[in-house]
Amino acid sequence: MITDKDCFVCGQTFTESQVELNTVVNLFVCLACKGTENEKQKETELLDSLAEGFVCGCI
Numbered sequence: 001m002i003t004d005k006d007c008f009v010c011g012q013t014f015t016e017s018q019v020e021l022n023t024v025v026n027l028f029v030c031l032a033c034k035g036t037e038n039e040k041q042k043e044t045e046l047l048d049s050l051a052e053g054f055v056c057g058c059i
Contacts, residue, residue: 009033
């Protein structure tokens with residue numbers, strides 16, 4: 001079964017054969033965006049936003 005996937009960098013929809021899994025954020029990225037500076041920036045944005053609103057209680 002072939003399903004469509006969205007690229008987390010450009011937001012366009014592609015077939016499963018046109019995307020690869022970005023193992024840093026576990027999201028699909030199209031072959032045109034893979035390895036680009038835009039992909040690295042989106043990775044950073046997504047990882048930085050994971051901790052927003054959390055305060056460490058160990059202090």
